[in-house]
Structures are given as C-alpha cells and as structure tokens.
Amino acid sequence: MDQVILGKTKIKVNKNGFGALPIQRIEKKDAVYLLQKAFYNGMNYFDTARWYTDSEEKLGAAFSWIREKIIISTKTGAQTADVFWQELETSLTNLKTDYIDIYQFHNPSFCPKPGDESGLYDAMLEAKKQGKIRFIGITNHRQTVARKAIDSGLYDTLQFPFCYLASEEDLQIVNDAKANDMGFIAMKALSGGLITDSQAAYAYLRQFDHVAPIWGIQRENELDEFLSYQENPPMLTDAMEAKIAGDRKELAGNFCRGCGYCMPCPQGIEINNCARMSLLLRRSPSASLLSAEGQAKMKKIEDCIHCDQCKEKCPYGLDTPELLRKNYEDYKTFL
Ligand code: SF4
Ligand code: SF4
Numbered sequence: 001m002d003q004v005i006l007g008k009t010k011i012k013v014n015k016n017g018f019g020a021l022p023i024q025r026i027e028k029k030d031a032v033y034l035l036q037k038a039f040y041n042g043m044n045y046f047d048t049a050r051w052y053t054d055s056e057e058k059l060g061a062a063f064s065w066i067r068e069k070i071i072i073s074t075k076t077g078a079q080t081a082d083v084f085w086q087e088l089e090t091s092l093t094n095l096k097t098d099y100i101d102i103y104q105f106h107n108p109s110f111c112p113k114p115g116d117e118s119g120l121y122d123a124m125l126e127a128k129k130q131g132k133i134r135f136i137g138i139t140n141h142r143q144t145v146a147r148k149a150i151d152s153g154l155y156d157t158l159q160f161p162f163c164y165l166a167s168e169e170d171l172q173i174v175n176d177a178k179a180n181d182m183g184f185i186a187m188k189a190l191s192g193g194l195i196t197d198s199q200a201a202y203a204y205l206r207q208f209d210h211v212a213p214i215w216g217i218q219r220e221n222e223l224d225e226f227l228s229y230q231e232n233p234p235m236l237t238d239a240m241e242a243k244i245a246g247d248r249k250e251l252a253g254n255f256c257r258g259c260g261y262c263m264p265c266p267q268g269i270e271i272n273n274c275a276r277m278s279l280l281l282r283r284s285p286s287a288s289l290l291s292a293e294g295q296a297k298m299k300k301i302e303d304c305i306h307c308d309q310c311k312e313k314c315p316y317g318l319d320t321p322e323l324l325r326k327n328y329e330d331y332k333t334f335l
Contacts, residue, residue, distance in 0.1 A: 001042055001230045004212040006183025009135045009156045011101065013045035013071055013212050015205075015233075016226050017185065020048040020055045022218035028058055034223055035062035039070060041227045047159070047185065047214045048095075049075035049106055050087045056094035064096035072097070073157075073185070075106035075139055081119035088127055102157055102183075103127065104137035107261065107315070111138070111148035121154065139187070141259055141315035143169055150176050157183035161259075162211065163191045164204040164244045165251055178210045189213040192258035194251060194279055198225055199234040200243050206233060254318050255279060262310035262320055267303040271310055274298055275320055277327040281334055290335065301328040 002015035018038050023031040035046070035058065046063075048055045056074060063070055074091050078084035092098060105112055105120065112120040127133045137157035138149045149155045150173065158177050162170060163186070177184045186205060195201050198215075205213050217223050234240075256276035265271055273280065274297060281289055288294055301324045310320040 002206060002233055004210065006102075006157055006185070006212060007177070007210065008181045009102070009183050011071055011135075011183070014043050014230070015212065016043055016230060017045040017047060017212050017214035018043050019187070019214035019216040020046055020059060021052050022216045023058050024053045024055050025218055028054070028061060031055075031058040032062045034217065034220060035059060037220070038217070038223055038227070039063070039066070042230050043227075044069065045071045045073075045212065045214070047073045049077075050091055051075070051077055051106060054094075056091055060094050060096035067097050071101045073102035073104060073137060073159075074100055075104040077106040077108075078120065079118065081123040084120055084123040084127075088132060092132065099131060100133045102135045102137045103133035104139050104157070104159060107140050107142075108138070108145065109142075111145050111152060111154075113152060113154060135183075137183070137185070139185075141257075141261065143173060146173050147176075150180050150182060153180065155182060157185055159185040159187055159214075161188035161191075161257065162186035162205070162213075163189045163195055163201060165191055165195070165248060174208060174211065184208075184211050186211050186213040188257060188259070189215060191251070192276075194255070194258075194276070194283055195247065196283055197240070197243055199229070200236075200240040202226075202229050203234040203236040203240055204244060207236070251279070254316070254323075256318060256320075256323060257316065259315070261315055262313045265304075265310060266307060267300065267305060269300045269304060269324065270297050271320060271324065274301055275318070275323045275327055278330040278334075281331070295335070298328055298331050301325070 003012050004015050005012050048059055076087040078087050112118055114121050124136045135156040138155050139159035140146045146160050149158055189201050205211055215226050258272045260272040262271050304321055306321055314320050
C-alpha cells in the first residue's frame with residue numbers, strides 16, 4: 001500500500017485520501033457505511049470542510065469511537081477571528097472530537113499571516129496552543145496565494161489542485177512545496193470529473209512521493225475502484241501516457257474546472273456545470289445533460305446580465321460569461 005508523509009507534520013497517510021465533499025449528497029447511513037468501509041480497507045485520511053454542509057457530522061458519526069486511528073483535516077472559510085472560533089467549535093462538535101489534525105484556511109483570497117488585520121493566522125496559532133488543532137494548513141485554487149503560502153514558511157500543508165493536466169507553473173508549486181517540507185494534498189485529481197480514467201490519474205500522481213491525493217467519493221463502486229489500487233497500484237503504461245497526452249491536448253488552456261467559486265450567480269445560472277458543458281457532453285454520459293431539466297439550465301444562460309461577478313471571482317482567470325456563451329452555442333448545436 002503506497003503511503004505519503006505530509007511534510008513537516010510527519011503524519012503518514014495512505015496515498016488514497018478520502019475527499020468528503022460528495023458525501024453531502026447521500027443519506028447519513030450510506031455515508032457512514034462508505035466511510036467505515038474505507039477505513040476498514042486501509043484508508044486513514046479524510047478531508048472535509050465547514051462549507052460541506054453535513055459532511056463533518058457524517059464523519060463524526062462514522063469515526064468518533066476510533067478517532068485516534070484516523071487523520072482528519074477540515075477547513076474554515078472564516079474572514080474574521082470571531083467567525084474562525086465559531087467555525088472551529090462547530091467543526092469539533094460535528095466531528096465529535098476535541099482536536100483536528102490539520103485545520104486549513106479554505107481558499108482565502110490572500111495568504112493570512114501573523115499580525116495582519118484579519119487576525120486569522122493569530123487565531124490559528126492560539127487554537128494550536130490550546131490543543132484544538134495539531135497543524136496549520138491552507139487550501140487554494142490560485143497559484144499566487146499558493147506561492148505566497150509556500151514562501152511564507154507559515155504553513156504545514158498546502159492543498160492545491162493537481163492532476164495530470166497540471167501546467168508547468170502548477171508543477172513548480174508541487175515541487176516547491178516539497179522543497180519547503182510542506183505536506184502536499186492534491187485536490188481535483190480527476191479535474192472535477194473531466195478525467196475519466198482514474199487508473200491513469202492515480203498512476204500519474206504516484207510518481208510524486210510527497211503528494212497525497214484526496215478522491216471525492218460518493219458511491220461504493222468509486223470507493224471500490226480506489227481501494228483496488230491499494231493492492232495493485234496502477235503503473236504508468238504507454239497506453240496511459242498516450243491517453244494523458246491526448247487529454248492534455250484536448251483540455252489544455254482555459255477550461256472550467258467546475259469548482260463553483262464564481263457562484264452564486266444573481267441570475268441563477270449553474271455556472272460550474274454550464275461553463276464546461278461542451279467537455280462534459282463529450283466525456284461523460286450525456287442523457288441527463290440533454291434532458292428537459294438540463295436544457296432548462298442551459299437556457300438560463302440567455303438571462304446573463306454580464307455583471308462580470310463570476311469573471312472577477314474565478315481563480316483561474318477565466319472569462320466566464322464568454323465561456324458560458326460558447327458552451328451554450330455548442331450545446332444548441334449538439335442538441
Ligand atoms: S456575468 Fe452572467 S453568469 Fe456571470 S454572475 Fe453575472 S449574470 Fe451570472
Ligand atoms: S468559471 Fe472559474 S470559478 Fe467558475 S466553476 Fe469554472 S473554474 Fe470555477
């Protein structure tokens with residue numbers, strides 16, 4: 001079974017981390033079953049967030065009795081120290097624990113530092129002093145903030161999107177995190193569903209011994225797929241290399257990752273799916289995308305008032321309204 005040491009934390013986790021965002025969408029009993037099955041089959045690292053509605057509660061229900069046997073990271077999107085403390089207490093209650101292994105700032109637009117006016121990093125230090133958290137982490141989709149977090153030396157871990165579609169700049173961040181002894185937690189290892197070959201995704205990431213991917217898991221067959229890689233880790237084959245090269249060519253450049261940070265849209269447009277519809281149509285089952293409901297969602301693009309809120313919030317610098325327009329044109333042709 002592949003293992004990863006998370007940098008200076010010295011925490012050792014299974015290479016298969018469990019991303020607990022998707023378990024929001026399933027019933028509690030089903031989530032508890034999935035989480036416990038993951039644990040009994042060797043997974044020991046679970047990542048969640050205060051923003052993932054009841055995900056923390058489900059983790060608490062599954063693991064409170066074996067707390068010390070697993071590693072939990074969660075996240076706070078707090079913008080002020082007061083909210084930070086409220087969220088930390090809520091997370092501890094939900095997770096039925098008195099400590100969090102890695103507490104992360106959730107995609108902040110800046111890199112919190114001691115003494116800055118937000119007071120967030122000072123609150124982190126105080127929480128660590130009180131024993132409520134063990135290590136301080138940060139998650140981000142922006143290269144600029146990730147780079148500042150690495151250079152600051154203030155963070156034990158960095159959670160950043162990393163998959164085989166990574167750019168040279170992304171790779172530099174991955175390598176610099178290692179050079180600075182930071183744990184590297186890879187989110188979006190399937191690029192929000194655009195990578196459909198999980199074996200190739202796993203095999204690619206396996207080349208980086210310091211990278212701990214967290215796979216978003218909602219269904220038992222998805223869990224089984226990743227569990228099978230523990231016994232038989234996929235190796236990069238020529239066929240996989242060819243597939244990766246093809247995907248890089250097709251998906252290179254400015255594609256929507258489906259992260260949803262540009263939302264909500266005042267016109268109710270489901271941007272995180274509509275802005276990558278052309279790719280979804282060609283890379284995943286299309287029946288629901290083309291259903292009456294799917295068509296209604298795409299038609300809402302006609303209501304765009306070009307307020308540019310989404311464009312300003314997109315961490316990838318995408319021209320989101322233009323992307324929506326192009327995807328809608330293509331969708332109508334596809335229909
Ligand atoms: S530009 Fe259009 S899609 Fe973007 S937030 Fe404004 S209304 Fe919504
Ligand atoms: S447009 Fe940007 S922010 Fe919005 S879902 Fe896509 S990648 Fe994320």
